[in-house]
Amino acid sequence: MADMMWAGRFSKKIDDTVNAFNSSIAFDGRMYRHDIQGSIAHATMLGDCGIITKEDSLQIIDGLKGILADIDSGKLPLDPSAEDIHMFIEAELTKRLGDVGKRLHTSRSRNDQVAVDIRLYLRDEIEEIYALVKKLVVTLIDMAENHKETIMSGYTHLQRAQPITFGHHLMAYVFMFLRDLDRLKDVSKRMNYCPLGSGALAGTTYRTNRKQTAELLGFTAPMPNSLDGVSDRDFCVELNCALSLIMTHLSRFSEEIIMWCSWEFKFIELDDAFATGSSIMPQKKNPDITELIRGKTGRVNGDLVTLLSMLKGLPLAYNKDMQEDKEAIFDAVDNVKLCVKTFIPMISTMKVLKENMRNAAARGFINATDCADYLVKKGMPFRDAYKITGTLVAQCIEKNLTLETLPIEDYKAMTELFDNDVYDAINLETCVRERKSEGAPSPESVTEQINIARKALEV
Ligand code: ARG
Numbered sequence: 036m037a038d039m040m041w042a043g044r045f046s047k048k049i050d051d052t053v054n055a056f057n058s059s060i061a062f063d064g065r066m067y068r069h070d071i072q073g074s075i076a077h078a079t080m081l082g083d084c085g086i087i088t089k090e091d092s093l094q095i096i097d098g099l100k101g102i103l104a105d106i107d108s109g110k111l112p113l114d115p116s117a118e119d120i121h122m123f124i125e126a127e128l129t130k131r132l133g134d135v136g137k138r139l140h141t142s143r144s145r146n147d148q149v150a151v152d153i154r155l156y157l158r159d160e161i162e163e164i165y166a167l168v169k170k171l172v173v174t175l176i177d178m179a180e181n182h183k184e185t186i187m188s189g190y191t192h193l194q195r196a197q198p199i200t201f202g203h204h205l206m207a208y209v210f211m212f213l214r215d216l217d218r219l220k221d222v223s224k225r226m227n228y229c230p231l232g233s234g235a236l237a238g239t240t241y242r243t244n245r246k247q248t249a250e251l252l253g254f255t256a257p258m259p260n261s262l263d264g265v266s267d268r269d270f271c272v273e274l275n276c277a278l279s280l281i282m283t284h285l286s287r288f289s290e291e292i293i294m295w296c297s298w299e300f301k302f303i304e305l306d307d308a309f310a311t312g313s314s315i316m317p318q319k320k321n322p323d324i325t326e327l328i329r330g331k332t333g334r335v336n337g338d339l340v341t342l343l344s345m346l347k348g349l350p351l352a353y354n355k356d357m358q359e360d361k362e363a364i365f366d367a368v369d370n371v372k373l374c375v376k377t378f379i380p381m382i383s384t385m386k387v388l389k390e391n392m393r394n395a396a397a398r399g400f401i402n403a404t405d406c407a408d409y410l411v412k413k414g415m416p417f418r419d420a421y422k423i424t425g426t427l428v429a430q431c432i433e434k435n436l437t438l439e440t441l442p443i444e445d446y447k448a449m450t451e452l453f454d455n456d457v458y459d460a461i462n463l464e465t466c467v468r469e470r471k472s473e474g475a476p477s478p479e480s481v482t483e484q485i486n487i488a489r490k491a492l493e494v
Pocket of ligand 1: 063146353355
């Protein structure tokens with residue numbers, strides 16, 4: 036077992052089980068690049084402020100770059116018995132540089148390091164997730180463009196309700212994901228403050244330059260309070276919230292896709308490359324991807340609860356409980372990336388069975404509101420028109436007809452306001468075309484929505 040860096044105060048070596056229990060390198064090892072990036076900024080500042088000599092500073096920076104190259108190339112594997120990635124890199128530096136390496140940790144603490152590393156790491160991840168969600172939005176907008184005239188039923192309570200188009204339906208998701216993009220940007224902005232220089236908790240007596248390190252690392256400014264600097268994990272919670280919402284949107288969409296590819300709906304057919312079969316039932320083609328996304332949503336929400344519960348009872352400043360933040364937020368980040376990456380090609384290759392959508396739309400009396408509106412436009416109060424139309428629907432059900440096939444005599448028997456033009460008014464294409472209000476399903480309104488979405492993507 037390796038000697039611990041803090042061994043001076045102790046008379047015994049750490050117990051192996053405790054070391055394994057305590058160690059976080061298995062999951063914080065992925066931040067090695069960011070740890071080195073932070074250390075280079077710190078060493079630069081130490082040299083510039085005269086806290087260590089310029090030569091030592093340059094040698095440390097060189098040594099760190101060498102370690103980075105060796106980890107990148109696989110020449111230097113991470114030692115699983117190391118306490119964490121911060122200790123591992125510092126120990127390696129000292130191994131390589133001797134006493135000079137030991138100077139790097141002047142006026143900083145691991146609490147500093149871990150706080151800065153997660154921020155740097157998550158900043159990169161957010162950028163990647165942002166690009167992925169943006170790609171999803173672009174994909175959905177293109178699909179919506181192609182389905183501005185594809186009639187389908189809109190639902191409430193999963194009962195056929197009113198006519199919309201598939202394009203209109205897709206655009207609803209576009210706006211959800213656009214809000215997700217906004218949230219990611221927001222989190223990035225708020226978390227982009229630099230904790231480095233907070234020390235263990237109470238700053239330092241050295242004359243450091245926190246503005247310089249913040250700037251070198253691309254942060255907006257140093258965090259103003261050192262206790263908050265080392266103990267704030269709000270940004271993990273916020274990011275996980277944003278990720279949970281992305282998953283929630285993906286999950287609702289997935290649920291619809293699962294229904295749509297059932298024989299009961301058959302609105303879509305998944306591409307063979309994005310579906311799976313059964314080990315026993317030869318006829319099966321299962322939407323596993325979407326089910327997994329729905330399932331993983333619970334897991335990402337679980338990560339959020341882990342983070343909130345971890346934080347809620349912690350006294351200031353750093354506590355080891357905080358080490359638990361990484362597995363949770365990394366799991367959330369990893370799973371969101373996986374889900375969005377898989378969802379995009381799945382949705383863009385699925386076949387939309389327009390005919391089936393149209394047929395289902397024709398069988399749910401989804402033009403009943405339009406029939407009532409027809410009477411209203413001829414002067415009848417809406418509540419009376421609503422009642423008459425309800426009666427007509429009941430007659431249709433009894434006679435196994437639709438509003439389109441119900442004879443004009445039956446209409447006229449209810450009120451003389453009905454004329455032959457009622458058939459045009461309740462025609463599904465008319466119903467959609469006439470729904471021109473802002474945000475509505477008419478092709479015109481959907482084009483307007485597409486324009487708004489495209490504009491939002493530009494910023
Ligand atoms: N591995 C630790 C973590 O992830 C690093 C900080 C350790 N600090 C300490 N004082 N033990 O939180």
